[in-house]
Amino acid sequence: MQIEIGVVPQYSIGVRPERFICFLGILCCLLFAIQTHAQEKKVESVIDSILPVNLEEVIIVASYDHTLEHRSQHKPLSTLDEYLESSRKVSMIKRGAYAWEPVLNDMSSERLSVTIDGMRIFGACTDKMDPVTSYVDVSNLKEVHVSGGQQGAEQGSVIGGSIDLKLEKSDFVEKGWFGSVETGGETSNAARILGGELNYSDSKFYVDTDAIYRKADNYSAGGGDEVAFSQYEKYNLSTNAGYRVSEGKKLSASFIFDEARDVGYPALPMDVSLARAYIASVSWSQKSFLKHFTDWETKLYANKVTHVMDDSKRPDVPIRMDMPGWSDTYGFYTQANLRLESHRFLLKLDGYYNRSLAEMTMYPEDPDENSMFMLTWPDVRTFNSGFYSEDMIPFETGYLKLSTRLAINMSNVADEFGLNSLRIFYPDMPQRKNRFLKSVSLQYYKDLDKFHVNTGLSYGDRAPSVSEGYGFYLFNSFDNHDYIGDPELSNEKALEANAKVSFKGDRLSTSIEGNYFFMQDYILGEVDPSLSVMTIGAEGVKIYKNLEYAHLFNISWENEYDITPVLKWTGILSYHRGVDDDNRNLPFISPLTYKSGLQYAQQGYTGSISMKGAASQENFNPDFGEDKTDAYMVFSLSMGKIFTIDSNTLYVKLGVENIFDEYYSTYTDWKNIPRMGRNFFMNVSYAIN
């Protein structure tokens, strides 16, 4: 099969013409509505602390006054997953309505670092049912920082990039007591959302508390069919406190408790009866340190994740089983800035220790027969410690950023039972394995008046994940294969080049951004026909292998145009391609996708209308269970109003997603489970000052 890289395939738009006309009608109404209001200053949603040399995307979750972002977010009380999906760079793999898995630059969990305020945390599910992002909620977040490729190396050894979830903190703002209550509902899955926060903050001390509860029934796909096992229930409690010891010296602590129960995964053969995380940290920060250093911050953290899968609600399974998993992580980091002449250094030392254990017990039909037990993650202890440094060198019209991370990664299979299990496949496998990881990156930014140019070149590598290294018969329901890890895998390496050219005019901003990854020793499961499947009904067994190389290529074109000072149009077009050394398509590579929307904000009124869609997925990987996902196009609409009652504020937002009730699934939908059909929602927030 001959495949050329970089050729945009033909595509069709799967929307009926009458819908399009209807959409135009709504658009006209919206435009008409805008005329009747006076002008208001445009909402500022750009973070200025971020230097333009960093190609970082910031997703704002909470606005300055601690309420959810009601202006730019079309559905403020949506799940964090929906926030991430609305971003320009992140897409989400869906196995159900809950706990989507973030994908950045066509790479997911094992190639990314997902952190909560810089803390490493690892899901406890062997089937990726609990990405890190499922253990926080929008209630306790301020923003999400998304950095592609080695620009994410500050957070860890990564290939695809990093996603750092920043917690919301009052941070000694003199506001006294303040709080808010939030509630929301949605029609497609009868979602009920109730949240609130209560905070106290003065110049010496602050404490923030947040709580949110979500419950949803099965959702309906476009056309009205109910998607069975798509319900979920979760709540999240968090608290943050800070104490100013003296001027410039702060002690702070945070704690998050997150628990989800009765979570259905319609795309998987099992559900989850419990997914729970305790996430805690204490940190010390100091404005200046050892004369030359500034912004010194040290954090100690620990988190504990428990994940229990459950098949008791499934009517017919070939065999009943229990599959609990645990992941505990303890870590620290300490970082400081240093200015030497024009150089701005960031130095960071970090480390974590993770323990991942998962087991599987299967119950034979004959009750007199012994149950069948195995360790699917053999109590793998990973100790990782690294040193990161970057140097930002400003020029007259630009910046040069050099950065590097050096880390050691040591893994140890602590459980004798698990070690012996793996030695069935690898008789000479050592109990311990040490790896040395490295990353270097060079990023250059030049300001040419209205044009801005970013280019970068970098190299990095990563250790295999616990599943890739030590997984023991992990069933993947997408390609219907059992997966076995290989502890002797080589580190996966990536040589990455990126470039961005942007134009910022008075009203129009447009940019083209692309990156290319040449990956050596790309880790992917390959069928071993000599092996016998463990899971009843599985097609075969795959073993994680290092492919000689693979290419990944992403390009996107983004536009923003201020039609009037209160009305903004945005449009994004992106294309992705990934092939391996044999010219086979890599799995989970996005087809051509587009998003376009009109956003309106004026004097307490907000409105948005948006469309998103994709061409059909021509470059799919059938070995991975993928097929050609059809093109789709869906539309959403939202309207909001802000009321001021005394000194308090009431936000009301109403909207409808998938207006035309389109039945569709995207390339990220596990086993093509359909997405939600038409869904009306309402969010109400009341902020008490």
Added chain:
Amino acid sequence: MKRIKLFLAAIIVAAGFVSCSDNNNDDDIIIEVNPLEGYNMLTKLTANTHSIEIYSEQDQFTIGYNELFFRIKDDAADTYISNAEVSWMPVMHMTEMQHSCPKSSVGVTDDTSVYSGYVVFQMPGNDTEYWEMTFDYSIDGTSYSLTEKIDVLAPVNDKRRVTVFTGSDDVRYVLAMMPLDPQVAVNDFSAMLFKMESMMSFPNVADYAIMIDPRMPSMGNHSSPNNVDLSYDATSQMYNGKLSLTMTGYWKINLKVMDDDDTLLKGEDVTDENEASSLFFEIEF
């Protein structure tokens, strides 16, 4: 179950040890320890002023391979007899006939008062059919014989560890699995093969080959990787190989026996159509 608690035998302390400790010395202390401490006494046969105590790691005579230890006690002198010349003969008395089973000769262990060997019982006794064990031994030139009934039972978990079959060469064979403490791991796995020459003679068979195919019938009959078929080892007179068990539970070890010309004597391949071989062992853990 006649699990017998064995305690340390008498500890005889030299005179003066208690009162005068200055010049006491370890040589003064004679400690008699039961060399079969930790084993189970399966039975005690008595005759000729002697009793024979039979021990095993198992707690019963079980069909399949039994490694046995025994001691001959002079009941009058209350001492154990070392270096006696001993032979043994297990015989099953069935309604229609009598037969023996595969067995080793009797050897002496490092402790010269402890004798050992193995017996492979093919079938359990019942109300009307039973096993008898005969010991012939001579002490100081005098020969003795002792015969007594023993209880041979099916294993508690009823899993197959021995199988009797007629090969395609019309010879009857006894195939016994060596005791195994199964682990989720690659296990050392051994078996012994005997030919039934006559009702009373079961010599060891050398240089055949035994193919293994472990399966889990309750889980879609899956197999396991990296098993090694059993091949003959002349020193131990056993067939040794490797058995991979990927999880706990019930495993059926499907077998095929080939003779030294690679002719299939018994057993079939496991396929989609054929769930199991007619020749197999069972393990559950």
